[in-house]
Amino acid sequence: MTAPPDLKLLDGFERALINERLHYAYQPKISLATGKLKRVEALVRWHDPEMGAVPPSRFIPLAEGHGLIDQLTRYGLDRCFTQWKEWRAKGIECELAFNISAMNLNALDFPDIVEAKCEEHGVPAECLVLELTEGSTQSLVNLMDTLTRFRIKGIGLAIDDFGTGYSTMKLVRQLPFTEVKIDRFFISDATRSMDSRVIVEAMIGLAHGLGLSATCEGVETREQIQLLRAMECDVAQGYGVSKPLLAEDLPGWIEQWEAGWDEMIAP
Template identity: 55%
Template sequence: MTAKDVRLLDELERTLRQGGLRLAYQPKVDARDGSLVRVEALMRWTHSELGAISPVRFVPLAEKHGLIDDMTQWALRTALRQWREWKSAGLDTSVAVNISAVSLEQLDFPDLVERMCRALDVPTDRLVLELTEGATQPLINLMDTLTRFRIKGVGLALDDFGTGYSGLIQLRKLPFNEIKIDRQFVTELPTSRDDQVIVRSVIELAHGLGLQVTAEGVETVEQLAALRELNCDLIQGYLLAHPLDASELVPWASRHKRRWKLLTRPLQDELQRVGA
């Protein structure tokens, strides 16, 4: 462990103890009508000297040195409390929280999450836990824990689908109800026949297994149009919104309803042109 890592770990522990982390929320919308379906809670850490520090940097440190459980519980409580505030403001959505496979090793973790939801008066079916495909190797050994989440009504999403080598096996064995197509397959989707074949196959496979599909990293109207034509369920990316502060979501939702018509007009015009 380098001196830089030691310092960063000390700073992270202090920041977590003092409430210095925050969550940003990125919307996911229905690809058909643009309605808000879910927001993903994304952990953010802005250091006073080092500036913004990526979760890719600090989450592995937390996993290795015993901070991940406290961090995960903080993220869950914060996101659930925020869901209740949005609900009171008239915005009914669900919230997704990224979970480390390390947290799932705690046998009572499903019960803890259920108690959190009950204490904050949040229905369990309004919560989705997202896990990366890279974590699915150990997840096979945690089948009972994952199944208990599904029994309790908590959704499970497989993030970054397509970046690991064993994704298809995991879809068959693990109780997910959503997969997220990694952005690397979305970037060139409008012009890349290979990506179109891959994404179409993934969507058809997922639907055949009764799974919902979210496309990450959608940044252009051309990508959006291509995903709609391929019957993708949910869309997430900068075209719709950058990660937002909690207070920004309700105003964004109001603006988005008007903007969605503009984003999808090119496809509607093309369908009219060909007489569809």
């Protein structure tokens, strides 16, 4: 008898997690003021021998629903912090963005666990930014104390997909975020649509007015980079900067990207 698809996927994911067959890709984010690498976002990847590449949108909900999300998070922090140290040993200075689930925050000691991982690997707390999707923040208003403990420890908090939900403005006012990530939906036609351009500029201004950093996602073209620089957006991320990279490819990307920055921003 063949196992139902979800059970087969769950079994495969559990085995991959136990046997450390998950890996991470890293997408660079650049400072729009300087063109330098600002941060890399760690993106978990799973390639199963039978099922092939399985997207996070399929296995993350399984991890959340079957009590595996904390194990996945600890595994990911260990892998990514180890990689960060290897880059630093090569002279690469950057921050690390790491995605967490709202379910991680149900554990009262989660901020202490993350801080202990930072200390274990020698990663300064200020070099870590934890990212949460706006959808997950709907359940976070009651976890203000937990989120505030991250801020006290010096760890950054970013709200992903900013602008796509009706309660965004209330959430960024209530919760101790340090950064908003403006959704790619607004960026995609900002160079062509006056309406989109006005919205993006307003969201950047809102972020800055609240003392937050603004990152624009889904940046794909030179024109978008130049427009966002003119709007004084802080950070850009997207295929126009770089696709997610293997860890060993980051040094070569930095060299190539910085060599082309002056041409990228030339009128």
